[in-house]
Amino acid sequence: MVRVSQTATIITVAYAVAVVIGGAVALAVWRSTTRPLDEDRTPAWSRRESTWLVVVVLALFALLMGTIFYTPYGESAGPRKQVVRVTGVQFAWAVDAPDGIVTGRPVEFLVTSTDVNHGFGVYDPSGTLLFQAQVVPGRTQKLVHTFAKPGAYTVLCLEFCGVKHHLMKTSFEVRPA
Ligand SMILES: [Cu+2]
Structure with a gap:
């Protein structure tokens, strides 16, 4: 089925x-x-x-x-949330998850940019796009997602932001709860 x-x-x-x-x-x-x-x-x-x-x-x-x-917009992560701060800059991502990320608990991504527009795209370990958001300088985008599977998730920039746009790639680890 x-x-x-x-x-x-x-x-x-x-x-x-x-x-x-x-x-x-x-x-x-x-x-x-x-x-x-x-x-x-x-x-x-x-x-x-x-x-x-x-x-x-x-x-x-x-x-x-x-x-x-x-409708996912404005979704609240609740009191058990894990806060992850993400900053986009030409040409890298900084993912700040001080306590790590575990499965099963909502993750609140607070995403911003220090220079130009970027696209924050998160891919699961099999390479499928999970979600993405436009990131603009001077504003913080809030995204909530709960990871079901542990593994290495990839972050790519989905907004052409300059000559080395293709280098804007990083990853983060999601541990089993
Ligand atoms: Cu970019």
């Missing part, structure tokens, strides 16, 4: 909803062009419009409530 990620499920549901809405709109347009224009039906259209407004607002609200809790 294939394990489907939550993100994949949300995207699939969102596309399915979009297809249904798109189909309904296309059908309505087709029907409106094939039907002859009859007497003034303004009151009926007005009522229909109000009904549709309520339907659309309720549908959008339901979608919002169904998805907003999966």
Whole structure:
């Protein structure tokens, strides 16, 4: 059985909803062009419009409530967090994890840059990109991630930041809890 990620499920549901809405709109347009224009039906259209407004607002609200809790932005690492400070500079990364990093506990990455824009990209031991964030000078980006597997994770710069951009590579170790 294939394990489907939550993100994949949300995207699939969102596309399915979009297809249904798109189909309904296309059908309505087709029907409106094939039907002859009859007497003034303004009151009926007005009522229909109000009904549709309520339907659309309720549908959008339901979608919002169904998805907003999966949005990772602003995610808090909680009291058991491990704080890791990361600084990007032309052309290196400094990863400061004084107590090391262990699996199973949320890691709060506080990422900043001292010169230009960089892209903080973290790859798991098999080379799959886990997450990435734009890093701009003078601001601290907060990213929360909980590592499930121990191993050596690689950090690459994903924003072209100068001639030696490709040298912006480092790694950190995640120990088993
Ligand atoms: Cu860079």
